[in-house]
Amino acid sequence: MALFAELRRRNVLKVALLYVVSSWLVLWFEDAIRPNVDLPVWTETFVYTILAVGFPVALWFAWTYEITSSGLKKAVDVDQTQSIVYKTGQKLNAAVAVFLVLGVLAVFGQRLLPTFEFLVPAAPVGDPPISSRAPPEIRSLILDNGLKIIVWPDHDIPNVAMYNLVRAGSRYEYPGTTGLSHFFEHLMFLGTSNRAAGQFDAEMEAAGGANNAYTSSDLTVYMNWFPRSALEVIFDLEADRAQNLTFVAEVIASERAVVQAERRSSEDNDNFSKLREQLQATAFIAHPYQFPVIGWPSDIASWTEAQLINHYRTFYAPNNRTLVFVGDVMPKEIFALADDYFAPIPAQTLPAAVKTVEPDQLGERRLVVEAAAQTPLLQVAFHGASARDPDTQRLELLLHLLAGGDSSRLHRLFVEQLAIALSVGAYQDESLDPGLVVFYLTLPPDGDPDLVASALLEQLQLVASEGVSDAELAKAQNIALADYWRELATIDGKAAALGQFDVLHGSYERLFDVPDSVGSITVEDLRDVAASVFRRNNMTVGVLRAPAREDDE
Numbered sequence: 001m002a003l004f005a006e007l008r009r010r011n012v013l014k015v016a017l018l019y020v021v022s023s024w025l026v027l028w029f030e031d032a033i034r035p036n037v038d039l040p041v042w043t044e045t046f047v048y049t050i051l052a053v054g055f056p057v058a059l060w061f062a063w064t065y066e067i068t069s070s071g072l073k074k075a076v077d078v079d080q081t082q083s084i085v086y087k088t089g090q091k092l093n094a095a096v097a098v099f100l101v102l103g104v105l106a107v108f109g110q111r112l113l114p115t116f117e118f119l120v121p122a123a124p125v126g127d128p129p130i131s132s133r134a135p136p137e138i139r140s141l142i143l144d145n146g147l148k149i150i151v152w153p154d155h156d157i158p159n160v161a162m163y164n165l166v167r168a169g170s171r172y173e174y175p176g177t178t179g180l181s182h183f184f185e186h187l188m189f190l191g192t193s194n195r196a197a198g199q200f201d202a203e204m205e206a207a208g209g210a211n212n213a214y215t216s217s218d219l220t221v222y223m224n225w226f227p228r229s230a231l232e233v234i235f236d237l238e239a240d241r242a243q244n245l246t247f248v249a250e251v252i253a254s255e256r257a258v259v260q261a262e263r264r265s266s267e268d269n270d271n272f273s274k275l276r277e278q279l280q281a282t283a284f285i286a287h288p289y290q291f292p293v294i295g296w297p298s299d300i301a302s303w304t305e306a307q308l309i310n311h312y313r314t315f316y317a318p319n320n321r322t323l324v325f326v327g328d329v330m331p332k333e334i335f336a337l338a339d340d341y342f343a344p345i346p347a348q349t350l351p352a353a354v355k356t357v358e359p360d361q362l363g364e365r366r367l368v369v370e371a372a373a374q375t376p377l378l379q380v381a382f383h384g385a386s387a388r389d390p391d392t393q394r395l396e397l398l399l400h401l402l403a404g405g406d407s408s409r410l411h412r413l414f415v416e417q418l419a420i421a422l423s424v425g426a427y428q429d430e431s432l433d434p435g436l437v438v439f440y441l442t443l444p445p446d447g448d449p450d451l452v453a454s455a456l457l458e459q460l461q462l463v464a465s466e467g468v469s470d471a472e473l474a475k476a477q478n479i480a481l482a483d484y485w486r487e488l489a490t491i492d493g494k495a496a497a498l499g500q501f502d503v504l505h506g507s508y509e510r511l512f513d514v515p516d517s518v519g520s521i522t523v524e525d526l527r528d529v530a531a532s533v534f535r536r537n538n539m540t541v542g543v544l545r546a547p548a549r550e551d552d553e
Contacts, residue, residue: 126151126331133512138498139331140508141338145347146319149338150498150508151331154491160327161495162234164222165503168315170291171217171354171432179259179295180303180311182215186255187308188222189213192244197251200237207233215293218432219503220315225492228328232337239341242321245312247305256300263294271544272440275369275377279542282367283381283436287358289429317348322502326495358383358434365540370547375422376443377544378452382533384437387430387504393514394521394529395437397476399426401468402460403439404479409472410459414441420452432504437533449543460534467527480518 126139126149140150168181191197204211209226224234267273277292284290294300314320323342325334361383385391403410403426414421422442429435439456443449468476487493502508 125335129509129512131509131512133516134509135512138508139335141331141335143318143338143343145343145345146317147338147342147345148322148502149334150322150324150502151329151334152324152326152494152498153328153330154326154494155328157491158228158328159491160224160226160228160231160234160325160329161491162224162226162238163324163495163499164224164238165322165324165499166220166222166315167218167320167351167503168220168311169216169218170293170295171288172315172351173288173291173295175296176299177303177307177311178291178299179293180307181220181315182294183255183259183300183303183308184311184316185213185215185220185222186259187247187252188241188245190251190255191246191248192240193246194240194244195237200241203233203237204230209234216431217289217293217429217435221499223492223495231329231333235337235341239345242316242318242342243345245316247308247312249305252305252308256303259294260297260300263297263300267292267294271371271373271377274371275379275542275544276438276440278367278369279379279381279438279540280436282365282542283361283383283540284358287356287433288354289358289431289433289435313348314351317350318342318345319347320350322499324495324499324502324508326491326498354433361538361540364536367540367542369542369544371544373544373546375445376447376449376546378421378441378443378449378456379542379544380439380453380456381436381540381542382438382535382538384428384435384533386432386434387500388506389434390517391529391532392428392430393480393517394525395428395533397473397480397518397521398463398468398526398530399428399437400476400479401472402426402463404476410439410456413459414452414455418455419444420447420455430500430504449541449545453541453543457534457536457539460530464527464531464534467523467530470523473521473523473526477518477521481515484514484518 126141128136129138129140135152138150138152140148142148168184170178170181173180189197189200191199195203201211204224204226207226207230209224209230211222211224213220213222215221222238224238226234267277280292281290323338384395400408402408403424405411408424410424410426414424420443422444424439424441426437426439428437441452441456443452487497497511498508501511505511
């Protein structure tokens with residue numbers, strides 16, 4: 001009996017070993033098929049739960065059957081017990097051997113297994129990132145017609161963020177066509193040869209999706225957010241408006257009036273925007289960044305149908321766009337849908353490159369805008385760097401410590417100590433060509449713009465001569481990195497960042513260099529970039545104030 005008791009004990013250990021090996025194979029199999037099979041987002045959690053619950057249950061059954069007295073009662077005599085013990089042991093030996101062999105093949109010789117698509121899927125279509133810092137699951141593909149597609153799988157939730165980046169912005173416009181890129185941000189929702197005006201939104205919302213769009217100096221960006229179940233609906237909608245947009249005179253006239261009203265509300269009747277528009281037009285004398293994205297009023301009123309059609313065919317060609325997908329998708333399915341819906345759209349001749357380079361500014365420029373205002377506004381601009389220039393990141397840190405919140409240098413000095421401003425902030429253009437670094441301040445009703453502008457330049461030149469402290473640098477780095485990781489916490493943030501870096505910085509992979517590059521910036525770097533940018537001859541000062549009263553003259 002002692003022999004058979006030992007055999008039973010070994011059978012229980014075999015059950016445990018068999019369960020461990022088979023569980024590992026189940027997990028390996030689930031991981032192997034995930035790149036090519038549309039598994040629900042909860043699959044991995046479900047598998048782990050079942051295996052975790054099943055292990056103690058299997059051991060309990062084995063223990064009860066092989067060790068406890070109730071298990072022994074199943075045998076009538078020693079011979080029958082011997083038969084059961086040996087038969088069970090033989091079956092377990094065979095099962096353990098089979099699963100061990102499969103495990104070895106899975107680890108060391110996957111290529112030796114039969115090449116069944118469901119078992120050993122082919123490598124995902126598309127190019128993986130070259131940089132070791134980029135997530136290895138990202139894939140990119142350029143179709144034969146030039147359309148670039150980037151996919152970053154993220155299965156946390158069953159939703160998808162899609163960004164459609166069109167290289168169309170005010171930098172490609174000229175007098176007579178300013179505002180065209182922004183106008184298309186409206187027109188692209190207003191009907192195709194297959195869908196009436198409003199049907200695009202109706203179909204997307206019916207599928208559970210939502211959308212938005214914006215236009216900048218360099219890009220027009222269309223964003224879609226939707227459940228993965230609506231994937232094919234979104235492809236159908238986007239492919240339709242990418243090639244079948246209609247130009248109906250009544251619709252164009254109606255939307256032209258909408259844009260004119262938008263300009264009146266967002267530019268003409270908003271003092272901050274009104275001053276910013278004039279500041280930009282003054283700071284740039286050659287480069288098309290001088291033009292407002294929404295367009296000049298006379299141009300908005302005079303676009304022709306021929307200009308619209310030409311703009312659409314040129315700028316909305318597939319070889320002038322980049323699509324980014326982030327969420328509960330796999331590269332293979334996205335590329336297959338893109339091949340079905342977008343590959344048939346023919347490429348076009350790309351728009352002419354912008355060759356104009358803004359010449360060096362030769363002296364301080366000033367402008368004054370008179371408008372109904374309770375408090376004066378001051379905006380001071382300096383020519384900065386392009387998105388790809390390392391100085392842009394250094395300037396970002398400088399702006400954090402100079403004007404980023406209530407603990408910043410300028411807020412504490414100008415608002416809290418000297419009380420010469422009510423608020424202060426700053427931003428820089430992240431653009432293909434060098435843009436502007438702008439400080440904006442709201443002054444008290446009796447504030448002196450000239451005094452504040454001089455005090456601002458003095459503080460900026462102080463940074464250029466004396467630099468910043470290590471503590472200030474560390475604070476700015478922490479803020480920049482917190483913003484970076486916060487953006488990448490959502491599928492929308494990931495999609496936006498991938499698109500911006502691929503188009504403006506030259507490659508989406510540079511997005512993942514940011515933590516290291518931010519961490520490598522030194523106080524000397526900040527001092528040098530401050531000395532290069534914050535110069536009086538590189539400065540444009542804009543003031544918005546109320547018109548002088550006659551009795552004050």
